[in-house]
Amino acid sequence: MTQEAMVSKRDGPATAMEAAAGFRGVWWRRLLFVPTFGLLLLLAIVPLIFSLGISLFNYSIGSKPIWVGLGNYLNMFTDPQFWLATRVTVQFTIAAVSIEVVLGILFGFVMNQRFTGMGIIRLIVFLPMMLAPLVVGLFWRFMFDQTFGIVDYLLTQIGLPAIPWLIDPFWARVAVVVVDVWQWTPFVTLLVLAGLGTVPTDLLEAATLDRASNWMKFRQIYWPYLRFPLLLALLFRSIDTLKMFDSPFILTGGGPGNYTSTLSILGYRHQIMFFNVGMAAAISWVVVIIINIVTNILVKLITPAKVGQVHTGL
Amino acid sequence: MKILKRVLGVVLALFVAAMFLFPLLWVVLASFKTKLELLAVPPVFIFQPTLQNYINAFNSDFPMQVRNSLIIAISSTVISIILGSLTAYGFSRYAIKGSDFLQFWILSLRMLPAIAVVVPFYLVFRMLGLLDTHIALILVYCLFNISFAVWVLKGFFDEIPLELEEAAMLDGYSPPQVFLRVALPLARSGLATTAVFCLIQSLNEFLLAVSLTTRVAETAPVGLSKVQTLMGVDWGLLSAASVLFMLPIVIFTIIVRNELVRGMSFGRMK
Structure with missing residues (x-):
């Protein structure tokens, strides 16, 4: 994630928020994005890649997976x-x-x-x-x-x-x-x-x-x-x-x-x-x-x- | 001529409504019939109503399944609203690098077919011993609910005038305080709407529920899907259970009726 790279979108509150940033500001922005994207990556990308991997094996539950490529x-x-x-x-x-x-x-x-x-x-x-x-x-x-x-x-x-x-x-x-x-x-x-x-x-x-x-x-x-x-x-x-x-x-x-x-x-x-x-x-x-x-x-x-x-x- | 056109319009509207209402009425009617009346040929419209099917439904696994459905739907909704409101607020107020890409990625999760995650989730939860538990479904539903919540809530946050937050900043509120004490209270109707849609989606989901639960954590739709019993299909019990399960959804729909467009189109149309 690139919270540090955030720039103000609009004048006014964003600049005020920038001003109030500092240590706590950085943590606040991390809190906004990191938990959500962390969970979504874990729930979406990881399973999809895992599933792509499984599709290359002849795998029945209970038996040993055998590599079969395509x-x-x-x-x-x-x-x-x-x-x-x-x-x-x-x-x-x-x-x-x-x-x-x-x-x-x-x-x-x-x-x-x-x-x-x-x-x-x-x-x-x-x-x-x-x-x-x-x-x-x-x-x-x-x-x-x-x-x-x-x-x-x-x-x-x-x-x-x-x-x-x-x-x-x-x-x-x-x-x-x-x-x-x-x-x-x-x-x-x-x-x-x-x-x-x-x-x-x-x-x-x-x-x-x-x-x-x-x-x-x-x-x-x-x-x-x-x-x-x-x-x-x-x-x-x-x-x-x-x-x-x-x-x-x-x-x-x-x-x-x-x-x-x-x-x-x-x-x-x-x-x-x-x-x-x-x-x-x-x-x-x-x-x-x-x-x-x-x-x-x-x-x-x-x-x-x-x-x-x-x-x-x- | 004008009156004729008007009457024709009303008749058409009533006809359309009747087409959508009839199947619902028929299942409500069926839930009050005895076994004989249910299978009668020709179908009976007038009969002595009985509550036996509802009594049977209450004495079956159905109440337990509803309890499972509610635990899973409510937990997933709470998590999704908390995380979703944080991220939606972030997207609405801060410009972050790759914001458009990240938002599009979240939207694309709406397109992700459930079957694609069934296989890996099944294996992972099996390994972790989480098959047939509430936790498994709560987590998986978060995938769909969070992405939904981020999109819809961003629309609601965008509508809040910035001036109010600016004023709070000048009063010395820190950004988290602005979020908690100004933005969230102003977005409460949006939060409620989003929560109701998350609840409905979670209660209605079937493919993941039927794949990841077997008995203990079985949800109501999974229970209803097991229609074939040794005794054949008990349509009376199924109708009564269906009516009981649809009742809260009907109430929810009445609550969010003015926000249906937003909720159903992922916030793409207002």
């Missing part, structure tokens, strides 16, 4: 289960996030009206994203049940065929996406609403006077204020779906036939069920790298959009 990675890349898990993870991410963004924008406009009771409606809509994904998955599993589930009952009531949710490879994946959309569309809606709140009212009034079409209004007036919140929503949602674990784990356990098994679930299985720690570490590193690539692309997109909106560098 062997785990080679095995992984020739394992059809790995490619299936990668495909499933990407499918979930693309399907869930795109539906969430479209519905999130629509619901954002619906929630942007003003009338009595809107406070309660908003609270209800924002509730799902605050709940534990595991609990959400649990009660959706109850609702998706083949025999007594409410979802199939309602479908047949409106004349549609019952769907083998959670049993059929295709519909099980749809179910996971449905649950994610139910829980996380509110998050996109929340950010869209925040963006809509920054649109200047005089712009809207002018557009109404000019009888601008709805599409023109959206494109010309709302969009500039929605771009940043939407990119932010896209960033958070993509990352969270790429590491998705809880809801497919509880809904289907990764089945049927691993068709809802995400990369996180595959890694967990190697670790906890097969005790194949080296392989689990290798898979988890793939998740880290994919998320890093996606994050970097999205952050590049965000950076020009946020100029003048948020001052801290992402």
